[in-house]
Amino acid sequence: MSDVALTAGTQPAQELFIKMAVAAWDASTNQCSKLFDELTDDQLAAEASPGRNTGKYLLGHLVAVTDRMLPLLGLGERLHPELDNAFLANPDKSGLETPPLQELRKYWKEVNAKFSAAIAAIPPGEWFAKHTAVSAEDFAKEPHRNKLNVLINRTNHQSLHYGQLLYCRPKK
């Protein structure tokens, strides 16, 4: 271990990497929030690319995925389980009824406020506990299938759709 690594070691490594993973999630979420605030209803109602998902679908999809993490990480009840059918179980343009865009914008804020506050309060050791969708038996063999790993993977998922949502912006 280099001297520099030992310097880093003055803060317990476990807390340091929880901080890194949570910061990456927060950065991704803030980036999306800023973009949603910037996009008009018309821009969000349009397809990100011709024949692809609309910005509205991607917004509802991301809200539903974050909302599902609440019970998955043991952080309490979901706020909007009613979104799953239209935004997770089915593709865009399914013909299913969906909330108006203004409601979805509100849900994005509510769900993320609840989720961010909840993850900020998770005790360090708890992040390495199993999430609720893996059995104790499987977890004993695969200890990386913990709560922090869920957050890391969901951050990448959110970034993927953020890249697509950028195409809802008007062209320069």
Added chain:
Amino acid sequence: MSDVALTAGTQPAQELFIKMAVAAWDASTNQCSKLFDELTDDQLAAEASPGRNTGKYLLGHLVAVTDRMLPLLGLGERLHPELDNAFLANPDKSGLETPPLQELRKYWKEVNAKFSAAIAAIPPGEWFAKHTAVSAEDFAKEPHRNKLNVLINRTNHQSLHYGQLLYCRPKK
């Protein structure tokens, strides 16, 4: 700490976290590799969405970003510094000369093979050392600005562009 977290604690937390972050990078890279193999030259030469970056530009951009991580993480010399001007310093359609698509496909494989082998060999403590673009002084105050944090952020960056590259696929 719950019992389950203690079970996870049988493997040192530091190594577990490194494994999670490297696995997330590898998953993102494999996802991209699979997509690049699937896309034809014509599909990659086209814009991901009208008026946006071409698949070719995104491919060159991702190769350059990974190539730059070699010196940034202290893993040796870059393989293709000549890509920076056309794929990092300048936007798509700059008129700058670029390698043919077949060359870029080869560079993707070469750079990622070198990078993946190099990160697999980094000793655990070294991941928490500072990267070469942060000063020792800043690092003492902000120990999260370490090598592993670079990898986490670059994984999200790659996922963002992967989401856009998916639009180079033919519509169903």
